[in-house]
Amino acid sequence: MTVLIIGASGNTGGRLARQLAERGIPVRRAGRAATDVRFDWTETSTFEPAVRGVRAVYLVSPIGVLDPEPVVLPFLAAAQRAGVARIVLLSSSAVPVGGPGPGRLGALLPSYVPEWTVLRPTWFASNFTGRHMHARSARETGEIVSATGAGRVPFIDPEDIATVARHALTDAEASGRAPVLTGPEPLSFDEVAASLSVHLCRTVRHRQVDAAELARRHRTDGLPAEFADLLAGMDAAIAAGAEDRTTTAVQDITGRPPRHFADFLADSTPCVVH
Structure with a gap:
């Protein structure tokens, strides 16, 4: 095939x-x-x-x-x-x-x-690595900005998503499902900032803003107004607890547990002291 x-x-x-x-x-x-x-x-x-x-x-x-x-x-x-x-x-x-x-x-x-x-x-762990806006902001200004408040997200390793997709594409009986895929533990953006501080060898803080200010920031960064509002609204949903849960879908489908955020981050952004 x-x-x-x-x-x-x-x-x-x-x-x-x-x-x-x-x-x-x-x-x-x-x-x-x-x-x-x-x-x-x-x-x-x-x-x-x-x-x-x-x-x-x-x-x-x-x-x-x-x-x-x-x-x-x-x-x-x-x-x-x-x-x-x-x-x-x-x-x-x-x-x-x-x-x-x-x-x-x-x-x-x-x-x-x-x-x-x-x-x-759920939200990708890779949102904090590479060229993503949170990763750039952490490296360049020492902060990540969100409207998530104290809300938590069970960030998922994209490798786990790919593994689930492989099973869904190739397993004979894998059809007719709509699994919610999560990492093993929900984390607040404050906790994410603390992990980024370790792996970037610099202090990274989480700056909380409201959804309206976040949408303005997105528009200033070049996003279309409707899409900027959508992303800001998703942050507000996180603040209200929309993503604060885990599922067993990754384990059920692949036979192994999803990877922890800290393990993903350690491989993606190794700490180098100059």
């Missing part, structure tokens, strides 16, 4: 491609540059070549699009015409299947493929 990976250069797509290839499963990496097949959400002509001869698809919808349904449905139709049997959609724990925006995609999958899974991970 050939697996098409949309977003193969992303946090989960790249890890998933590696895991599948290590197990001898043919992978087709799709993207706008340096991939196996060119793919662009704004060019429907790239859809048919991407899904030709593919049995399963790992689907990451367009980044930053509040309502991806008009963009993604033509792709789902192309996948259906090509005979794609299974689609694993990356969604979010904050978005119920059938809910507004991205939630609609999960509800529509059964209309296009006989086998489907919707992955609903």
Whole structure:
């Protein structure tokens, strides 16, 4: 079986491609540059070549699009015409299947493929590494800024998400699920800042702001107003306790527990004293 990976250069797509290839499963990496097949959400002509001869698809919808349904449905139709049997959609724990925006995609999958899974991970541990805004802010200014208050999040290692996705794409019985994926323990942003302080060898603090100020910061950073408001609202939901829980889904599906945030961070941002 050939697996098409949309977003193969992303946090989960790249890890998933590696895991599948290590197990001898043919992978087709799709993207706008340096991939196996060119793919662009704004060019429907790239859809048919991407899904030709593919049995399963790992689907990451367009980044930053509040309502991806008009963009993604033509792709789902192309996948259906090509005979794609299974689609694993990356969604979010904050978005119920059938809910507004991205939630609609999960509800529509059964209309296009006989086998489907919707992955609903909580916030990524990698939000504090690499080029993410929190990681940049921690390195450059010694602070992370949020509207989460004392709210807690069970941050998840993207490698765990990729492992769940691999099982969802390849296991014969893995279909018709929408698991909420979490790390093993909820952490406040104050606790995250303390961990970042250790691994960046500098003091990092958590600066709390309200949702309105956070939305203004996002707009100043170049995000569209509607998307900035959405992200700020998600922080406010965390403050209200929306993400303060854990599930056993990673363990149930993969057979091993999810990785702790501190372990992920130790590998991703080693402390180097100059």
